[in-house]
Amino acid sequence: MPAALRPVLMLAVLLAGLLASTAPHARAATAQDTSVTFRVNATTQGETLLVTGSVPQLGGWDPAKAVPLGTTASAYPNWSAGVRLPVGATVEYKYLKRSPTGTITWESSSNRTLTVSADTSGTNDSWNVVPVSATFRATATTSWGQNLYVTGNLPDLGSWDPARAVPLTTGSGTYPLWTGAHPLPPNTAVQYKYFKKNPDGSLTWENGENRSVVTPPTGTLTVNDTWR
Known part of the structure; x- marks a missing residue:
């Protein structure tokens, strides 16, 4: 190589290395996650309340890595903490x-279970009280773009707040049957009602009085209703 070309070649090599080092790197794909608020009613005597569970975000069952919950003088004995969890995950926690x-x-009760969806806002638990797994099944015809929800008198059902209601789902093979599952406290009288959310955001409530059911001491609860 002619000596006169060597400086040019060295400069080209240096520029190539500089460009390679400053080029943006593609970010690794991450699973979608959502913010979940863990809420629990618990009395304490100077203790700190924490939540841990089966995923790293909750410390992987290691008390040293558990998530501390907070409370205030006005909120006590209700404690809460927000954690971001992956959508679609089924999480055991305690x-x-x-x-x-x-x-x-x-x-002393068994592990709790939470299946995380994009609509999951949080839990409403009580210390040492294991909730009942409740399934709502409602037969209802809808117009295109309408969706069905259930709400009720308990925080678990949104306390009559449509924005916090439990969404029900259906499919081509099950319509007009809509279903939705949510944990409810045991041995509790529940009042509830269905409503349709229209494409423009307005609501259509079903007719009649509030529906009612009493949850069992343990196990599961399934209600089968028809829109009225």
């Missing part, structure tokens, strides 16, 4: 108390 000396007290 609450625990940590004393000022570091002693850990776990709930």
Whole structure:
């Protein structure tokens, strides 16, 4: 190579290396996640309340990595904390108390389960009380773009707030049957009602009085209703 070309070649190599080092790198794809608020009613005597569970975001069952919950003088004995969890994940979790000396007290009840969806806003739990798995099944015809929801007198059903109601789903093979599942407290009288959300955001409530049911002490509850 002629000596006169060597500086030009070296400059080209340096420029290529500089461009390679500053080129943007593609970000690794991440699963969609959503913010879930863990809420629990629990009395304490100087302890800190925490939640842990089967996913890394909840500490992977390690009390040292558990998520601390907070409360205030006006909110006590209700505690809460927000955690971002992957949509589609089924999470097992449990609450625990940590004393000022570091002693850990776990709930004595079985693990709780939460299936995370894009509509999941959070939990409404009570210390050592395992909820009943409730399934709402409603037969209702709808117009294009309408969706069916259920709400009721409990926080788990949105406390009559349509924005916090439980969405029901259907499919080509099951329509006009709509279903939705949500945990409810055991041994509890529940009032509830269905409504349709229209494409423009307006609501159409079903006719008649509020529906009512009492949840069992344990296990599951399934209600089968028809829109009225």
